[in-house]
Amino acid sequence: MAECGVCFRHCTIREGSLGFCGARTAKDGRVEPYNYGRITSLALDPIEKKPLARFFPGSMILSVGSFGCNLRCPFCQNYGISWSDEAKRQAETAETVSPRELAELAERTRFRGNIGIAFTYNEPLVGYEFVRDTAALAKERGLKTVLVTNGTADQTVLEELGPLIDAMNIDLKGFTDRYYKDVLGGDRTQVMRFIETAAEYAHIELTTLIVPGENDSEEEMRELSRWVAALRNPDGESVPLHISRFFPRFRMTDRGATPVRTVYRLAEVARENLAYVYTGNC
Numbered sequence: 001m002a003e004c005g006v007c008f009r010h011c012t013i014r015e016g017s018l019g020f021c022g023a024r025t026a027k028d029g030r031v032e033p034y035n036y037g038r039i040t041s042l043a044l045d046p047i048e049k050k051p052l053a054r055f056f057p058g059s060m061i062l063s064v065g066s067f068g069c070n071l072r073c074p075f076c077q078n079y080g081i082s083w084s085d086e087a088k089r090q091a092e093t094a095e096t097v098s099p100r101e102l103a104e105l106a107e108r109t110r111f112r113g114n115i116g117i118a119f120t121y122n123e124p125l126v127g128y129e130f131v132r133d134t135a136a137l138a139k140e141r142g143l144k145t146v147l148v149t150n151g152t153a154d155q156t157v158l159e160e161l162g163p164l165i166d167a168m169n170i171d172l173k174g175f176t177d178r179y180y181k182d183v184l185g186g187d188r189t190q191v192m193r194f195i196e197t198a199a200e201y202a203h204i205e206l207t208t209l210i211v212p213g214e215n216d217s218e219e220e221m222r223e224l225s226r227w228v229a230a231l232r233n234p235d236g237e238s239v240p241l242h243i244s245r246f247f248p249r250f251r252m253t254d255r256g257a258t259p260v261r262t263v264y265r266l267a268e269v270a271r272e273n274l275a276y277v278y279t280g281n282c
């Protein structure tokens, strides 16, 4: 048995079995990343797709994902690699890539406009050691490093990775404890702390997916954007917020897509407090 301290769940993992995220195991009484270097997705994406709107706009970034996630969002768009039965199958067939191979690949794709490596698709921090080792090599080569995360890792993980990461998109999925706890299986206060610390290390942008009947009120957006307005990126600029539209997916098919007018209206509300607000999936 070993206790994992990577995220707020603090799983106790039995020898040879997996933690809640499906990405970490216990061996000889120690927790190890079971998904280290095991890649399920690799693509050269426009950086705006991460989404990052104010970090090297117009560039491309080599985006890599593994498997496993520590939240249980019922509308997950990447359930095939995060926490479904399909994700378990993917875990068994994932290809292994070393940090050096990935850094070299990123370097070789510079000619296609690539500026670095983005750790994304599944929750990258449940396998933070691979992020750390790869990001260190990428930085040696003058490449940029990007993390797309749900912001639920422990502060110690963030402090270890922070100096190696140039930009992050972090989910701030809503602004009520109820939604984080009952619908997503997370802890809002912990995510807010993560965001505050992340802004000390890297350029950050935040993403809120608007789900009808859950987090789509003007009051909630007003409160959320007021809190974001108090944050600053390392360059002193205000933190951008991406407000995106929900589509029925995976285990949340009991409601329709978010009306486009709701997304636009909530973006207007956020602009009462924020300089940079973007809408997505509209």
Ligand code: SF4
Pocket: 004, 005, 006, 007, 008, 009, 010, 011, 018, 019, 020, 021, 022, 023, 024, 069, 070, 125, 126
């Ligand atoms: S990272 Fe995974 S194994 Fe570790 S505490 Fe979180 S859910 Fe559990």
